[in-house]
Amino acid sequence: xxxxxxxxxxDFDPVHIFECGQCFRWVxxxxxxxxxxxxxxxxxxxxxGEDIIFSNTDEEEFQNFWRNYFDLDTDYxxxxxxxxxxxxxxxxxVDFGQGIRILKQDPWEMLISFIISANNRIPMIMRGVKLLSxxxxxxxxxxxxxxxxxxxxxxxxxSGEISDIRxxxxxxxxxxxxxxxxxxxxxxxxxxxxxxxxxxxxxxGLMQFSGVGPKVSNCIALFSLDALDAxxxxxxxxxxxxxxxxxxxxxxxxxxxxxRKKFGKLSGYAQQYLFYYAREKKIxx
DNA sequence: CTGCAGGGGTAAA
DNA sequence: TTTACCCCTGCA
Numbered sequence: 356x357x358x359x360x361x362x363x364x365x366d367f368d369p370v371h372i373f374e375c376g377q378c379f380r381w382v383x384x385x386x387x388x389x390x391x392x393x394x395x396x397x398x399x400x401x402x403x404g405e406d407i408i409f410s411n412t413d414e415e416e417f418q419n420f421w422r423n424y425f426d427l428d429t430d431y432x433x434x435x436x437x438x439x440x441x442x443x444x445x446x447x448x449v450d451f452g453q454g455i456r457i458l459k460q461d462p463w464e465m466l467i468s469f470i471i472s473a474n475n476r477i478p479m480i481m482r483g484v485k486l487l488s489x490x491x492x493x494x495x496x497x498x499x500x501x502x503x504x505x506x507x508x509x510x511x512x513x514s515g516e517i518s519d520i521r522x523x524x525x526x527x528x529x530x531x532x533x534x535x536x537x538x539x540x541x542x543x544x545x546x547x548x549x550x551x552x553x554x555x556x557x558x559x560g561l562m563q564f565s566g567v568g569p570k571v572s573n574c575i576a577l578f579s580l581d582a583l584d585a586x587x588x589x590x591x592x593x594x595x596x597x598x599x600x601x602x603x604x605x606x607x608x609x610x611x612x613x614x615r616k617k618f619g620k621l622s623g624y625a626q627q628y629l630f631y632y633a634r635e636k637k638i639x640x
Numbered sequence: 641c642t643g644c645a646g647g648g649g650t651a652a653a
Numbered sequence: 654t655t656t657a658c659c660c661c662t663g664c665a
Contacts, residue, residue: 473649479661526659531650568650590648607649 359409366431368454375631448632462546465579470566483524512536531566583623594639
């Protein structure tokens with residue numbers, strides 16, 4: 356496979372993109388690059404100076420898949436400029452995570468991945484998703500000494516007992532995954548149909564699934580259904596919003612509504628900069 | 641070394 | 654509104 360190199364590309368830092376909490380299948384390598392799986396393909400991403408090097412792909416695949424996946428046609432410079440206006444907190448958060456981009460991920464994979472994320476920590480979530488892919492997914496290829504597997508299709512989770520799903524990192528969420536996969540298969544669910552709905556209907560649609568509540572539905576909407584006005588409030592975002600904006604203990608739903616009103620159609624981007632800032636700087640600890 | 645508290649969204653009591 | 658869920662990490 357060839358490489359694709361984009362020279363002097365702004366607003367793209369693999370560390371920021373892959374460690375801002377939106378994805379679980381990209382692993383940092385010893386040389387500082389990241390290798391990951393998406394859309395049944397394996398890719399390595401490395402930043403060298405201002406150039407981005409995409410390995411294990413070719414021009415056609417890059418244009419047909421990765422270009423959209425990395426949201427390369429969105430102008431993040433403009434988004435950041437807008438967020439910085441009259442907001443010294445966002446000004447700093449945007450500087451800190453200046454290379455973040457919101458990936459366009461697969462809705463089914465996000466649904467299951469964020470069910471796993473509830474009451475769980477990122478290394479555990481990554482382990483769970485990896486083990487489930489090895490157990491139920493399709494082998495893709497060997498790459499630099501590792502074997503890579505696609506994210507499993509819904510029916511694969513139904514091939515055995517509920518407890519079979521309970522690999523390390525999954526725990527009590529096994530039944531949520533089983534129930535969600537069953538509903539998916541039985542009702543021939545097409546999550547892409549939710550794309551055209553307004554935010555409240557989209558959220559309602561997602562919360563039909565077992566293990567999906569307010570926070571998880573916001574994540575699925577933001578990371579896979581183009582709802583860039585979503586604002587998932589997890590423990591870090593709660594802390595950072597209270598610390599900088601609200602100055603008192605505040606209900607999660609109130610924080611979500613306040614933030615979506617404040618940041619408008621850029622809420623999702625704001626959430627990513629704030630999450631990354633809060634987590635790396637341990638705000639409120 | 642061993643043991644135990646801490647952490648984290650959702651469902652269900 | 655409170656509690657249980659699972660399992661790794663960190664610290665005593």
